[in-house]
Amino acid sequence: MWCRRLACLFKVPCRLHGSTRHRSPWLPRDRRSVLAAVARWYHTAPESLKCAWQLHGDHLELRYANTLMRFDFVWLRDHCRSASCYNTKTNQRSLDTASVDLGIKPKAVRVDETTLFLTWPDGHVTRYGLEWLVKNSYEGQKQQVMHPRILWNAEIYRQAQVPSVDCRSFLETDEGLKEFLQNFLLYGIAFVENVTPTKEDTEILAERISLIRETIYGRMWYFTSDFSRGDTAYTKLALDRHTDTTYFQEPCGIQVFHCLKHEGTGGRTLLVDGFYAAEQVLRQAPDQFELLSKVPLKHEYVENVGDCHNHMIGVGPVLNVYPWNNELYLIRYNNYDRAVINTVPYDVVHRWYTAHRTLTAELRRPENELWVKLKPGKALFVDNWRVLHGREAFTGYRQLCGCYLTRDDVLNTARLLGLQA
Numbered sequence: 001m002w003c004r005r006l007a008c009l010f011k012v013p014c015r016l017h018g019s020t021r022h023r024s025p026w027l028p029r030d031r032r033s034v035l036a037a038v039a040r041w042y043h044t045a046p047e048s049l050k051c052a053w054q055l056h057g058d059h060l061e062l063r064y065a066n067t068l069m070r071f072d073f074v075w076l077r078d079h080c081r082s083a084s085c086y087n088t089k090t091n092q093r094s095l096d097t098a099s100v101d102l103g104i105k106p107k108a109v110r111v112d113e114t115t116l117f118l119t120w121p122d123g124h125v126t127r128y129g130l131e132w133l134v135k136n137s138y139e140g141q142k143q144q145v146m147h148p149r150i151l152w153n154a155e156i157y158r159q160a161q162v163p164s165v166d167c168r169s170f171l172e173t174d175e176g177l178k179e180f181l182q183n184f185l186l187y188g189i190a191f192v193e194n195v196t197p198t199k200e201d202t203e204i205l206a207e208r209i210s211l212i213r214e215t216i217y218g219r220m221w222y223f224t225s226d227f228s229r230g231d232t233a234y235t236k237l238a239l240d241r242h243t244d245t246t247y248f249q250e251p252c253g254i255q256v257f258h259c260l261k262h263e264g265t266g267g268r269t270l271l272v273d274g275f276y277a278a279e280q281v282l283r284q285a286p287d288q289f290e291l292l293s294k295v296p297l298k299h300e301y302v303e304n305v306g307d308c309h310n311h312m313i314g315v316g317p318v319l320n321v322y323p324w325n326n327e328l329y330l331i332r333y334n335n336y337d338r339a340v341i342n343t344v345p346y347d348v349v350h351r352w353y354t355a356h357r358t359l360t361a362e363l364r365r366p367e368n369e370l371w372v373k374l375k376p377g378k379a380l381f382v383d384n385w386r387v388l389h390g391r392e393a394f395t396g397y398r399q400l401c402g403c404y405l406t407r408d409d410v411l412n413t414a415r416l417l418g419l420q421a
Ligand SMILES: C[N+](C)(C)CCCC[C@H](N)C(=O)O
Pocket: 217, 221, 223, 231, 232, 233, 242, 243, 244, 245, 246, 334, 336, 337
């Protein structure tokens, strides 16, 4: 059974459409089977079943380490790692891809125990390690996750007993920083303890892992319930779960919160793993998950209070997934800031509301809610692409400081410490 959805272009195990075999849109099925019938398999050694390959009219088929891979010939030429094609000092391609004949085909192919050798019509030789091919092929990629995560509800998170990292160890040791980042990547939230409760000390923390993303709220922001800005955050009202800056084309990657003072009641922080909730939607209603990942929405921030005049618009679906493996990487969920829906016709609108309701029900399940009281000295980092935050209404004087971080730079720091990010 081939996937009939037009929108589904990828040959991935289909969790969305209930079929595991999709038709590859790039190669008509009948042509592939004709070619397969005339081609023959070559093995590195007669008795070796570890690696086998065959040359087809327009691609090379290679079986290695239980992975069946198909490589386009231009791809094979384009990724050549020889000294004239690739600069290993800069890790950049020097080959001009536009100079490759789109009809190119290797003149000779040879495989030994570890390496694939291709000789091109002009005599140039390309070598690929077989392990490298498994790791870098489409077929290898779609079986892997980009970002390993532990999805959680309140119980899972509590059971995990994720430790907070001490401020000194975070600032002064690579181990402390790495432990913090590992927890942050896995859970989408992480705490630093024993921080001096000032804006300046919070800034030092932020700069340890990333660049601060300056926005219309400033670089380091600092707020109380004085309605100095035209947004509910600057009041004492409760705020339902949401992600921030959905009205930016690229919502801020990370949010840092540090409560510097609270003399009063209430004001607890709510945290909900948006990806855990989205996974439940995928299980219950895969077509609703798909709709939430396809329908583009606008979010908007219109501010006219005092001297602050801003008008921001961001466009994107609620759920953002990598198309080759369906992995979630960004949830955009803010019912306060969602703009007028005018990007799809009325019947799709109704289906979208149904899907949004299913997701909202999951996000609102009490067992998915993690409530914490932020205290001076304890800084919270939230992955704003994954974990929703909210707050309980409060009384009294409450002062919160923090900032947004650029996501690329947090991931950069994590990768430099050897983490998969
Ligand atoms: C965090 N800080 C107080 C600076 C800004 C709050 C932004 C609030 C906005 N409704 C949003 O969700 O993006």
